[in-house]
Amino acid sequence: MALSTAQELRTPFNWPEGGVTRIPYRLYADEEIYALEQQRIFRGPVWNFLGLEIHIPEPGDYRTTTVGEIPVIVVRDENGDIHAMVNRCAHKGALVCLAEKGNAKRLTCIYHSWTYDLQGRLKAVAFRNGVNGAGGMPEDFDPTGLGLERLHVEVFCGMIFGTFAAEMPTVADYLGKTMADFITRNLGRPLTLLGSHSQVIHNNWKLYAENVRDSYHATLLHTFYTTFKVNRLDMDGGITVADDKWHHISYAKRATFRESAEYEKSGVHAVQYKSNLAGPQLIQAWDEFDDGITHSIQTMFPNLAIQFTLNSLAVRFFAPRGVDQTELFWFYLGYESDDEEQTNMRLMQANLTGAAGLVSLEDGCINEFVQRGTRGQADRTGFIEMGGRDIESTDSSRATEAAIRGFWAGYRRIMGFD
Numbered sequence: 001m002a003l004s005t006a007q008e009l010r011t012p013f014n015w016p017e018g019g020v021t022r023i024p025y026r027l028y029a030d031e032e033i034y035a036l037e038q039q040r041i042f043r044g045p046v047w048n049f050l051g052l053e054i055h056i057p058e059p060g061d062y063r064t065t066t067v068g069e070i071p072v073i074v075v076r077d078e079n080g081d082i083h084a085m086v087n088r089c090a091h092k093g094a095l096v097c098l099a100e101k102g103n104a105k106r107l108t109c110i111y112h113s114w115t116y117d118l119q120g121r122l123k124a125v126a127f128r129n130g131v132n133g134a135g136g137m138p139e140d141f142d143p144t145g146l147g148l149e150r151l152h153v154e155v156f157c158g159m160i161f162g163t164f165a166a167e168m169p170t171v172a173d174y175l176g177k178t179m180a181d182f183i184t185r186n187l188g189r190p191l192t193l194l195g196s197h198s199q200v201i202h203n204n205w206k207l208y209a210e211n212v213r214d215s216y217h218a219t220l221l222h223t224f225y226t227t228f229k230v231n232r233l234d235m236d237g238g239i240t241v242a243d244d245k246w247h248h249i250s251y252a253k254r255a256t257f258r259e260s261a262e263y264e265k266s267g268v269h270a271v272q273y274k275s276n277l278a279g280p281q282l283i284q285a286w287d288e289f290d291d292g293i294t295h296s297i298q299t300m301f302p303n304l305a306i307q308f309t310l311n312s313l314a315v316r317f318f319a320p321r322g323v324d325q326t327e328l329f330w331f332y333l334g335y336e337s338d339d340e341e342q343t344n345m346r347l348m349q350a351n352l353t354g355a356a357g358l359v360s361l362e363d364g365c366i367n368e369f370v371q372r373g374t375r376g377q378a379d380r381t382g383f384i385e386m387g388g389r390d391i392e393s394t395d396s397s398r399a400t401e402a403a404i405r406g407f408w409a410g411y412r413r414i415m416g417f418d
């Protein structure tokens with residue numbers, strides 16, 4: 001029987017006093033809560049990122065991914081329509097597609113050769129009528145109910161989303177207008193895939209969901225940002241949270257930099273070293289938009305982020321791989337309209353944040369440090385009061401954890417932990 005409330009867990013869960021300003025460390029390490037998340041969140045009323053349209057441009061193209069832990073196939077059929085289904089044979093439950101990507105006319109499970117079409121319908125069962133007149137399926141065998149389990153699919157700004165929920169608002173309505181408009185700013189034209197990579201980080205997936213909403217840490221931990229003035233809190237910027245608080249945008253405007261003594265006063269490690277870049281082309285950039293925003297991170301609940309740092313446009317997708325492990329995927333993007341010089345600049349700037357760059361390496365470390373620092377202390381909590389206790393948008397500061405509180409507000413609601 002499905003668990004229905006926090007009180008029905010073997011160890012009942014009560015959110016401590018202080019609401020979303022106090023994050024119980026149990027949530028990073030509890031197997032039972034992790035299992036409940038798979039049902040409540042990933043099989044629940046969310047739009048899950050499944051990949052990009054440009055991942056599967058041709059009929060028959062497919063790629064495999066996961067929704068939570070559930071393996072999923074995303075495929076473009078003969079007519080160009082995109083489908084998503086659970087990568088689980090209706091017979092014995094084996095993976096049907098084994099490759100990360102490919103092109104196929106039919107999808108065949110290697111275990112017993114059950115074969116599906118690109119909409120996931122069961123089309124052939126090996127030895128259905130037996131062999132030499134003996135064996136085979138019963139007379140009344142009906143393959144129609146034995147297709148691959150389907151997800152509802154919607155494409156928004158070149159991103160493919162899927163949901164198990166029977167009734168969902170459109171992706172744009174799920175995001176709300178402000179969030180949808182900013183995604184359209186960044187991704188709402190023909191895209192090119194410049195490259196991708198993935199990394200395993202050794203922490204609960206929600207620590208990364210917090211980390212990408214954490215505008216407070218960005219210029220403290222990431223000394224490169226601060227030293228080379230890519231992103232600092234003494235630039236104009238702010239936080240915009242979605243109406244329902246689940247998603248957010250953090251942004252900065254590099255041209256407005258006015259050096260604040262706070263970095264020096266706070267003993268921030270970045271300002272103690274006077275460094276120069278041997279390769280200044282790393283941060284050579286051009287202004288792409290007339291809104292002045294040169295750095296942005298946007299999140300979409302539960303496990304997606306879109307970054308636009310200088311000209312480095314990337315989608316980050318972080319998938320749970322057990323209670324204390326997460327796989328982080330990076331997809332670097334350009335526009336079809338880019339010229340060669342622009343493409344080269346985007347590729348160069350990809351080094352700022354990717355797995356080989358400083359930012360992602362630091363985030364991978366720090367999230368693991370939290371996972372390790374909180375181990376064995378399920379009854380203790382984090383303290384999340386920077387910027388106040390509310391979850392409001394602000395255009396005057398990013399010294400705030402409002403977006404993190406917003407994530408937890410959404411988490412509490414969807415998990416039934418209110």
Ligand SMILES: [Fe+2]
Pocket residue numbers: 211217218221222359362363
């Ligand atoms: Fe970070």
